[in-house]
Amino acid sequence: MNLPEPSSIHRVGVIGTGTIGASWAAYFLARGMEVQAWDPAPDAEAALRAFVDGAWPTLEGLDAVADGASPDRLTFHAGPAAAVDGVGFVQESAPENLDVKRTLYAEFDTALPDGVVMSSSTSGLIMSELQAGFSNAARFVVGHPFNPPHLIPLVEVVGGTGTDASVVDWTIDFYNAHGKKAIRLNHEAPGHLVNRLQVALWREAMDAVLTGLASVEDVDDAIKYGPGLRLSVMGPFELCHLAGGPGGFSNFLDHFGDALQQWMNDMRTVELTPEVRAKLKSDVAEAVGGREYASIARERDTLLLPVLSTLARTRREHGLH
Numbered sequence: 001m002n003l004p005e006p007s008s009i010h011r012v013g014v015i016g017t018g019t020i021g022a023s024w025a026a027y028f029l030a031r032g033m034e035v036q037a038w039d040p041a042p043d044a045e046a047a048l049r050a051f052v053d054g055a056w057p058t059l060e061g062l063d064a065v066a067d068g069a070s071p072d073r074l075t076f077h078a079g080p081a082a083a084v085d086g087v088g089f090v091q092e093s094a095p096e097n098l099d100v101k102r103t104l105y106a107e108f109d110t111a112l113p114d115g116v117v118m119s120s121s122t123s124g125l126i127m128s129e130l131q132a133g134f135s136n137a138a139r140f141v142v143g144h145p146f147n148p149p150h151l152i153p154l155v156e157v158v159g160g161t162g163t164d165a166s167v168v169d170w171t172i173d174f175y176n177a178h179g180k181k182a183i184r185l186n187h188e189a190p191g192h193l194v195n196r197l198q199v200a201l202w203r204e205a206m207d208a209v210l211t212g213l214a215s216v217e218d219v220d221d222a223i224k225y226g227p228g229l230r231l232s233v234m235g236p237f238e239l240c241h242l243a244g245g246p247g248g249f250s251n252f253l254d255h256f257g258d259a260l261q262q263w264m265n266d267m268r269t270v271e272l273t274p275e276v277r278a279k280l281k282s283d284v285a286e287a288v289g290g291r292e293y294a295s296i297a298r299e300r301d302t303l304l305l306p307v308l309s310t311l312a313r314t315r316r317e318h319g320l321h
């Protein structure tokens with residue numbers, strides 16, 4: 001398949017500009033790209049421009065705005081075909097609904113310029129089903145970001161059965177060339193990889209509350225004052241390798257394998273019955289107390305931004321990936 005050099009792409013289409021699409025637009029603009037956007041909501045252009053203006057100071061604070069980059073490089077278009085005209089890459093962030101996305105893909109199928117990859121932000125839909133029957137299906141791929149994509153580097157890339165293998169490689173190279181951290185999934189799975197990892201944690205968090213092992217506050221504190229700190233700098237396998245001492249992961253498994261097996265055998269699936277949902281909702285509401293949503297979001301950003309900035313700078317200075 002004839003695809004351009006990933007780093008040569010300077011104009012992208014952003015389709016759907018809600019929570020995720022607006023964040024992608026801010027990200028690509030901060031990288032110095034031209035962004036051609038479309039979203040059918042009546043107030044979408046104003047909301048998108050307001051989001052980008054709001055995100056810009058944060059991106060500048062993180063030293064993440066390229067020389068010459070500007071929110072003025074954002075144009076808003078009358079429909080998907082106009083928004084993908086002349087672009088080198090498309091990021092689709094339409095609602096998480098198979099029919100809505102397939103209706104959109106029918107438009108891309110005729111409008112997408114030659115050699116242009118269309119990457120979907122879908123959190124859980126299967127690309128093989130999204131792309132089925134389209135003549136340009138080979139250029140459709142999943143590039144699932146972690147919210148919010150203008151701040152969090154990760155993108156999971158996975159192709160469907162109809163995606164050309166070179167498109168998966170190209171998409172990973174594209175994201176990495178433009179400052180993201182892309183990982184490859186070797187096959188499709190509901191929830192991709194990251195949401196499955198998160199759900200494993202959430203399942204145990206919910207189970208701990210439901211069995212009375214710990215309160216909502218203590219479960220949250222357990223993660224944020226413990227494993228969460230290490231998990232922001234190393235992955236589970238690296239951490240297990242360190243836990244094994246100088247003998248590394250092999251020693252870890254030899255010493256802790258039987259205990260791990262016993263703990264895994266003790267874990268159970270949480271059934272989200274109406275009663276279970278009601279109990280969790282009430283416990284979380286009590287733990288959150290009267291704190292406003294906006295104030296919790298501010299607290300997250302106040303703490304997260306220095307972490308992101310310090311990690312990016314320290315990785316650069318020490319040549320760590």
Ligand SMILES: NC(=O)c1ccc[n+]([C@@H]2O[C@H](COP(=O)([O-])OP(=O)(O)OC[C@H]3O[C@@H](n4cnc5c(N)ncnc54)[C@H](O)[C@@H]3O)[C@@H](O)[C@H]2O)c1
Nearest residue numbers: 016017018019020021041093094095096121122123145147
């Ligand atoms: N919210 C998250 O945390 C998150 C994280 C990663 C990925 N995603 C994925 O990103 C995608 C978008 O999710 P979101 O959270 O931004 O949803 P959202 O509801 O905030 O935004 C969806 C946007 O799509 C627009 N839209 C409606 N019909 C459309 C159409 N036919 N074509 C194009 N756009 C249309 C809506 O006007 C809206 O602005 C989904 O596939 C979702 O799974 C979401």
